[in-house]
Amino acid sequence: MKLYIKNMVCSRCKMVVKSEFEKLGLYPVSITLGEVQLDKNSSEILNNKLVENQLITNLQLLGFQFIEDKKSRLIEKIKNLITDLVHAKNNEININLSKYLIQQLTADFSQDYNALSNLFSEIENITIQHYFISQKIEKVKELITYNELTLSEIAFQLNYSSVAYLSNQFKKITGFTPTQFKQMKNNTRIQLEDL
Numbered sequence: 001m002k003l004y005i006k007n008m009v010c011s012r013c014k015m016v017v018k019s020e021f022e023k024l025g026l027y028p029v030s031i032t033l034g035e036v037q038l039d040k041n042s043s044e045i046l047n048n049k050l051v052e053n054q055l056i057t058n059l060q061l062l063g064f065q066f067i068e069d070k071k072s073r074l075i076e077k078i079k080n081l082i083t084d085l086v087h088a089k090n091n092e093i094n095i096n097l098s099k100y101l102i103q104q105l106t107a108d109f110s111q112d113y114n115a116l117s118n119l120f121s122e123i124e125n126i127t128i129q130h131y132f133i134s135q136k137i138e139k140v141k142e143l144i145t146y147n148e149l150t151l152s153e154i155a156f157q158l159n160y161s162s163v164a165y166l167s168n169q170f171k172k173i174t175g176f177t178p179t180q181f182k183q184m185k186n187n188t189r190i191q192l193e194d195l
Contacts, residue, residue: 001043003036004067005059006076009083013064020058024051033080034067074109075123078116079131081108086135086158101132137173140166144182151178 008017014031021028026042038046046052056066067073085101102113105128109116120128136158143154151163160166170178 001038001046003038004073004076005034005036006065006067006072007063008034008080010087016062017059017064020055020062023058024055026051026055033084034073034076071119071123074116075120077109078105078120078128081105082128082132082135086132086139098129098132101128133169133173137170140170140178141174141181144178147182154178 005017008014010033014033017036018028018031021036021038021042024045026038026045028036028042029039030037046055059065067076081104082101085104105111105116106113117128120126120131124131126134139158140154143149143157144151149157151166155163155166158166160169167178170176170181174181176184
């Protein structure tokens, strides 16, 4: 049995979800961002409505939700792919991230990018590209906050063509230049699941 869970955006989320399943005697075969695969025995245990309701309640208290409909599952998979791309794999990719994203989406979902983009916009009220840019800007904020890399190094790491392009995009999204953001006392970042 495969279950789809909203708001799983990082490795810690996977650990928390795994823990909640195990508390109820359910042992996942695999857990990836947004998906939990159960073996036959755990699937039978989950068919008990009391166990299922307890799991749903426990996960909701932690900010997670089960995803039932096909469109929502697809949207969550797209979001997870983008999150993983920006926050985990950006250093491994030597081509333009936007081009890579389009290639990856069409390959992973065997659908035309325009169809995926239209569905995403319809459900999320934001384009895939804008969501992708928002994720990149949050990564930039994170790296600025750590204060370990120069803006040039951040631009290079996130495959921006130049520091000027990164700065313009950053200001367009946040209203601040990267330097202004760095100087702010409480430079606020947005939680990934809230993007």
